[in-house]
Amino acid sequence: MSGASGHAANxxxxxxxxxxxxxxxxxxxxxxxxxxxxxxxxxxxxIPFWLVMGGVIADSLITGIVILGxxxxxxIVHMIYFLHMNTKSEGGWTFLALIFTVTIVAITLSGSIWxxxxxxxxxxxxxxxxxxxxx
Numbered sequence: 001m002s003g004a005s006g007h008a009a010n011x012x013x014x015x016x017x018x019x020x021x022x023x024x025x026x027x028x029x030x031x032x033x034x035x036x037x038x039x040x041x042x043x044x045x046x047i048p049f050w051l052v053m054g055g056v057i058a059d060s061l062i063t064g065i066v067i068l069g070x071x072x073x074x075x076i077v078h079m080i081y082f083l084h085m086n087t088k089s090e091g092g093w094t095f096l097a098l099i100f101t102v103t104i105v106a107i108t109l110s111g112s113i114w115x116x117x118x119x120x121x122x123x124x125x126x127x128x129x130x131x132x133x134x135x
Contacts, residue, residue, distance in 0.1 A: 029084055037081025044074040 048067040
């Protein structure tokens with residue numbers, strides 16, 4: 001081969017790309033992994049739905065905490081079975097990026113909840129007199 005076609009054919013090997021083309025399956029999960037992830041996702045969605053729609057737990061706070069727990073487990077299932085994240089992939093950088101992301105999300109959520117709580121407790125209550133004199 002010579003010319004442009006020779007360069008295109010050898011481009012992957014010349015630049016160190018080698019066997020990692022579009023058809024490479026390096027780092028991808030098997031069909032069994034995807035089915036396992038899908039089944040776990042369906043179960044982790046169906047149980048909280050049943051808890052709410054069936055009124056299984058009377059206390060709404062406890063129901064919310066249980067649903068939050070199921071959501072966290074479902075996020076972990078998605079990261080493992082669909083995103084194929086672990087401590088070994090990409091030399092550990094994907095796991096480090098995950099830790100950074102979780103930290104930023106936790107700071108944002110806790111700060112938002114803190115602000116909303118303090119806004120709620122520091123707002124002036126509306127009395128019946130105030131409501132009657134409102135325009």
